[in-house]
Amino acid sequence: MEKALAETGWRVMVPSGAGRKGGYVELRAGGRLPRECGDHTKPSTPPKGLVFPNNEELLSYVLGVKGEIEVGPASHTMARTVLYGTPPCDTASFRALDSALLKDMAEPGYAGKRGLLGVIGMACSRAGRWCFCTSVGLSPRSNIGADLMVYPDGDDLLVERVSDRLDGLWKRLEAGAAGADEKALRAVEGKFVPRVLNFVFEAEKLADALEKAFGSPYWKEFSERCVSCGICTFLCPTCHCFDITDVAKDELSGKRLRTWDTCQFPEFTGETSAHNPRKERWARQRQRVLHKFLYHPRNHGHMMCTGCGRCIRYCPVDINIAEGVMRLGGSK
């Protein structure tokens, strides 16, 4: 795999392996690919920033001497990139991002980069304390969102072709006889056993239950200690809200920037009149939960949560989305 990937000349991004705080980093020339994946290798920042950067220039402008405005073209491109070794939760995040930013009306900034990204997911061998992928319709071996899926098997690596987007690489691998037949794949798949979790969300039932719970007093208790920072959403692999600001360099030139925004900031829904429909923290937390488990599933047929557990793990005040969802509409 290392050889085949090196031959393509593509940029390869892998989990930094830092476990706690870090991101996906570029694999150095000659570097080794990760051999396993699990909660202990999952970086704190998800891979979405590759195709949905926190800081993206949408256009630049210069005002000419005669008053004409020259608008610089936006660059919606990046080096051809392969993400390697993403756990199934991060792999599946691309399904949610695609459905929001690509499906009905392709967003050029995202689409341009997404077209240059290949995803090689890896079956996950270690669930963490905050993982709940099996509750949201995924599993440690699900290949949703992947183009190729790899299953570590001792010193071997079984590869499954999921889409045709990385066929160039796939053909090189086949030539090296690394491809897996169905039978071998099924045999090794069994090793990646989902951890039995004590809660299960059934998408449709959950959406109905949450809709009924819109006026529940529990939202206030759920969010009374929320500090309204951006951790849960900025670290979420599927959250994709943004803000657009014009940044003037001087009186004659500047640029238009897109940066991550979050429903947890009060100003997110602030209106110029000073009215704010989500002034209270509980209303903002409710929006976060309902977007993931009610609105997005109704619109796109899958939950906008991959159970990666980052928002629980890194929340500074121990707000637990799984606990909240269980309380309002889950079943044991």
Added chain:
Amino acid sequence: MRDYRSESARLREIVSGLLERGEVELVVAWTEGEDRPRTRETLIGKGREDLLRKVVWSPFCTTSTVTFLKKNKAALAGKRLGVVVKDCDLQALNVLLQEHFLKREDLVIIGVRCDGLAEADLFPRPEGAEVPITSDGGGVTVGKQRRAWEDSGFTTCLTCSYEDMKPDHVVGEYGRKKGKPEWGHLARLQALEPGKRREHYAALFESCIRCYACREVCPVCACVECAIDPGERAITPRTAPSVKACAPVWACRERSVSENAVYLLTRTMHMAGRCVRCGWCERACPVGLPLMEILDLSNDAVRRVYRYEVGRDPADPPFLASYAETDPDDKGAGH
């Protein structure tokens, strides 16, 4: 050796007594959550036996009840409150009291004497509620798992020297000698040549994702409208459009070394004489920025140059609102 189960029981007695006797309407305390030994701040009213039962005090009470007061200030206004604080929370509370952000007469302060904190996530989840949590001079123990204080994830606690706790009620006795406020990283950074130092800070500023967790978790970062990037604007329907249009933007939304530096360094300057070195900002930072390295630049000046001890007593004047004739910066100012 300290046994936090018995100290928690004592704390529950005090809290329930205050509520029963009607001395307070509500109490802000830590309770055990879903994810032991993690704890969370909780608002407890009379009759909430379900919550009262979970009230806890341990080295895993790592969040600040004062941040909770700050965040719920409007909702709690005019109510008589009990608040459980550890040493650094009390220092932060003193800062807010000095600045008249809160009123002392509205509060009944229950102090828990703290020997240091430990990161809950470094310990395995204790099976069952009966697993003892203890500590001594050397470290923290949960069941069979023991970690030294130096190895428990809280560097700021190792240099905490605050012992002036004078709350209304107190739980526990110190079981460990307090540290000395010596911060090694400053000497190390100041020894770097300017170019290297610049590289060091540039790398630090570059990684910031501007989630503002550091500002939001901070117990004393209490401005309604932050000067840097207001998450909340102090405007009303009567605010004139010209005022809104002319609101200064000190750091724009761009995530770049220079804009992030404006945010992080301005925060550092605003925190001079207010930062109690609880270290929560650094622990909360999701990208692992060593924020105390920046904050200690001003903390060090406050402590060494001005010999001011932050949040020692609510009657002390605030650092930036006090003047001493011995002020070393006042030489040659025309006096």
